[in-house]
Amino acid sequence: MWRSFFEGIEDLFVNVLFAPYDFFRFMENWWAANIVNWILFLICCVAFVYWMLQLKTFDDNNEEDKSITAHSYL
Known part of the structure; x- marks a missing residue:
């Protein structure tokens, strides 16, 4: 089974x-054979930059809880 x-x-x-x-x-x-990999790489780069900009926005607005009790595992 x-x-x-x-x-x-x-x-x-x-x-x-x-x-x-x-x-x-x-x-x-070689470039044509790896076009799918390059497209996925570019998508990941764009997503990473977007994620970092969002983190910076939250950090600039002081919305991030940076206290020592912010997370239960700390």
Whole structure:
């Protein structure tokens, strides 16, 4: 039972979700072959900059609780 479950997960990832990468694997141009990775990298960079700007906004408005009891794990 468990074996077929994990083989189903393998089939989903190998034959369905990663299928577009097989097209890019056989291209000779490195930039074209890695365009998906570059797009994801740019999305992550934009999200990181947005996150830092939001943190700066909250810090400038003194909305951040910096006391020692602000978090229960401290």
